[in-house]
Amino acid sequence: MFSHTFVDWDDTVYNTVAFKADIFGIFAKHGANEKDIKETFLKSLCTVAPHQYDYTFEEHTQFLRDLGYNLPDTVEAELNALFSKNYLFPDTEMFLQFLKSVSDKVVLLSAGDKTFQLNKIRDSGISDRFDELVILSGNKEKYLGDNYNNNKIFFINDNLRENLSVKQEVPAALVVTKLNTSRYSEEEAKQVGAPYFKTLSEIKQYVEQQIK
Incomplete structure (x- = not known):
């Protein structure tokens, strides 16, 4: 039994x-090419310091406009509509329910712009599965080391x-890695x-074996 389980959001429980x-x-769709979209995305991930995450749609859009793309005013509404889409992995809800049975508290520990992350989390419909939502700009290890x-x-x-x-x-x-094969081998x-x-279901099976 754990006192606390800390679960990351992006690419862990959310696709x-x-x-x-x-x-x-x-x-x-509005004319930006793939190279510029990707480069401005990476630029907007950490605008303050390396590994300090602060991505927002507004920043990404502005970086593309700065390159000369005439993006319509409606683009931000189109982007914001993505928050209401379901990007949870198929086994996310089952996994969070399982964590409740092996942890006193289940905490979402995410890094990013607080408003942006909360939009994703709350619109997913599962924010109430967590006992606490903690959103940092980075330095998860320091937060955990200082407090737990x-x-x-x-x-x-x-x-x-x-x-x-x-x-x-x-x-x-x-510490268990949810392998993100789009980034790591x-x-x-x-x-x-x-x-x-590779899946939350596999992590569940592993933890069940560890606590027998």
């Missing part, structure tokens, strides 16, 4: 690859850099030294 593809599709170093915690996340940092900062934590995941799985 951000599909979400991003739909964002790119809207910009492409003496607790038995479970951390689930797709970002390998963050997972390695959490393992180092909170050695007693059970299995070999890269192995190098973190944490168990990794």
Whole structure:
């Protein structure tokens, strides 16, 4: 039994690859080319400092306009409509229900612009599955180390850099990687030294074996 389970949002319980593809599709429909869409997306991910996430539709749109694209005023409404689409993985709700049975508290721990992340989370319809929503700009390992170093915690996340940092900062934590194959290879995941799985259902099976 864990005192706290910390669950990442993007690419862990929410299919951000599909979400991003739909964002790119809207910009492409209005004439932006794929290279510029991708480059401005990456530019808008962290505008303040590396690994400090602050992406918003407004920033991404403005960066494309700065390149000379005459995007219509309606584009932001089209983008905002994506919040109401279902991008949850098929086993997300089952997995969160399972976590309730093995954790005193289940906490969403996400990095990004707070308003933008909350729009995704609340419109997904599952925000009430979490005991707490924590949205940081970055430095998840510092947050966990400062507040939960003496607790038995479970951390689930797709970002390998963050997972390695959490393992180092909170050695007693059970860190499990939800493998994001769009960003990482299995070999890269192995190098973190944490168990990794492609689906939440597989993570559930692993945890069940660990707590027998």
